[in-house]
Amino acid sequence: MGTTTLHGTPVVPGTGYGPAVRPAPRPTVSGVAAEVPEARRDAERERFHDAVGAVAERLDDRARRATGQAAEVLTTTAVMAQDPTLAGAVDTAIGAGTPAVQAVVAATQEFTRMFAAAGGLMAERVTDLEDIRDRVVSELLGLPEPGVPAPEVPSVLLADDLAPADTALLDPAFVVALATRLGGPTSHTAIIARQLGIPCVVAVAGLDDIQAGTPVLVDGETGTLVANPDDADAQQQVGAAGERAAEAARWRGTGQTADGHAVELLANVADGAAAREAAAGVAQGVGLFRTELGFLSASSEPSVKQQAAIYGQVMEPFADAKVVVRTLDAGSDKPLVYAGLPEEANPALGVRGLRIALDDPGILDRQLDAIAAAAEHSGSNVWVMAPMVATVAEASFFAERVRERGLVPGVMIEVPAAALLADALLEVVDFVSLGTNDLTQYTMAADRLSPSLAVLSDPWQPAVLALVKMTAEAGVRAGKPVGVCGEAAADPLLAAVLVGLGVTSLSAAAAALPAVGARLAGVSLAGCQEAARAALAATDPVEAREAARAVVDAA
Ligand code: PEP
Ligand code: MG
Numbered sequence: 001m002g003t004t005t006l007h008g009t010p011v012v013p014g015t016g017y018g019p020a021v022r023p024a025p026r027p028t029v030s031g032v033a034a035e036v037p038e039a040r041r042d043a044e045r046e047r048f049h050d051a052v053g054a055v056a057e058r059l060d061d062r063a064r065r066a067t068g069q070a071a072e073v074l075t076t077t078a079v080m081a082q083d084p085t086l087a088g089a090v091d092t093a094i095g096a097g098t099p100a101v102q103a104v105v106a107a108t109q110e111f112t113r114m115f116a117a118a119g120g121l122m123a124e125r126v127t128d129l130e131d132i133r134d135r136v137v138s139e140l141l142g143l144p145e146p147g148v149p150a151p152e153v154p155s156v157l158l159a160d161d162l163a164p165a166d167t168a169l170l171d172p173a174f175v176v177a178l179a180t181r182l183g184g185p186t187s188h189t190a191i192i193a194r195q196l197g198i199p200c201v202v203a204v205a206g207l208d209d210i211q212a213g214t215p216v217l218v219d220g221e222t223g224t225l226v227a228n229p230d231d232a233d234a235q236q237q238v239g240a241a242g243e244r245a246a247e248a249a250r251w252r253g254t255g256q257t258a259d260g261h262a263v264e265l266l267a268n269v270a271d272g273a274a275a276r277e278a279a280a281g282v283a284q285g286v287g288l289f290r291t292e293l294g295f296l297s298a299s300s301e302p303s304v305k306q307q308a309a310i311y312g313q314v315m316e317p318f319a320d321a322k323v324v325v326r327t328l329d330a331g332s333d334k335p336l337v338y339a340g341l342p343e344e345a346n347p348a349l350g351v352r353g354l355r356i357a358l359d360d361p362g363i364l365d366r367q368l369d370a371i372a373a374a375a376e377h378s379g380s381n382v383w384v385m386a387p388m389v390a391t392v393a394e395a396s397f398f399a400e401r402v403r404e405r406g407l408v409p410g411v412m413i414e415v416p417a418a419a420l421l422a423d424a425l426l427e428v429v430d431f432v433s434l435g436t437n438d439l440t441q442y443t444m445a446a447d448r449l450s451p452s453l454a455v456l457s458d459p460w461q462p463a464v465l466a467l468v469k470m471t472a473e474a475g476v477r478a479g480k481p482v483g484v485c486g487e488a489a490a491d492p493l494l495a496a497v498l499v500g501l502g503v504t505s506l507s508a509a510a511a512a513l514p515a516v517g518a519r520l521a522g523v524s525l526a527g528c529q530e531a532a533r534a535a536l537a538a539t540d541p542v543e544a545r546e547a548a549r550a551v552v553d554a555a
Pocket of ligand 1: 288290414434438439486487
């Protein structure tokens, strides 16, 4: 078998090697089916119960072999599959002559409707129920188990793209690398792979040509995928990468370059649990508290007291440190029921982020009251920033309200307009933070959730780096901090480039910080600046990565 090398966008560093596995398709079921004759209904019921038993047993078996969150998810799914209420509804339908497959589909639909209407945590169970339905239906139809396979040996998962429900089931002990044909650096696949620490490359051209079973080596640092590599060479690369990763994970300390230029390493969090976990690691504070994520299932606005309690949980683990709270970023990919958002044809360009407060600041004012109350109680050094700011007037509107409450105001730089106006914005606020996920989306005019635009949705795009540079230089002129809190800060090589461009803090998921700290500790500020110049001079992300790597690796 010849060796083939494919290229994609690297999103999680590390190397994985093993046979390729692919998800099996989900079954499609026709709604119409002949009635089951009365004499065969008992047997049909038995067929259904046998199928449920087989599905649950397989899930339990996988749970026993899995670790961590994957094991928990599998056990819960196995219990749900055997839920007596669901089984009762299916039994009744079969008793009335509906074939088992259609009975399962109809009963699941009834329950998912109820769950969706109930909202909140119940609504989150809808995907799980649909997953169980597909497994039971496939079993009844004699088809392979749908969705992500459960490999028995360490394997490389190849897919078009993965749904959040699929990725939650990934067990890093058995899925040692991940490569997708679609998906960008901010896709669900990338975010979950990063959390689980599974080496991952997205947007791999030609991935369809690789058959299941083919030995594949994935390098999440360079974005290459080699099919049928030399076995000894692949094993050696995996071993070396594993050692490098283990060493990076052990890194402890405060963020600084090899020559002592300080760069704050901060954590992105959404709740108290994540903040506690971050405080136990290397995070020097919180650089982005995404407040809206805790309220996505709330049907009405939480009271100031309730909000203050939630914010306090994030501040307490960082009682003596900096905590940057972002006010609600409602709208677009994060709908918030109580924000009363209008239906819009193009919500990413609509009323979202700070824009929801401009005409009616009530929700913002109450949130700021809650943040101020929590800040007073916690003793943390609380900074507050607004998402989706495009004008100086918006920044002034926000800063005034934040200062009235004795807090430190800032804005996110997420749209090119804000980067272009960074000097003027920094006259009215005390800091800015680059949200590179949205800055990339709006600079490249590429929907960050589109699975087909990965090459554009890449913070290594030189146009994005140029806007980062403009913003960081404005920060130097104003003598004010310029942070990065988008996914870009989680990429160790890009982190060095960002520091070279003049960024003063990096905020990322806590799990990503040791590798970032380790990489910065190995390169001087002058090295970072040279890497930044090399990346800026490139004409595309691939060239930018290679140019920066050449500089940083030589340091
Ligand atoms: C960003 O856009 O980079 C950012 C940090 O905000 P979010 O990802 O929550 O939109
Ligand atoms: Mg954003």
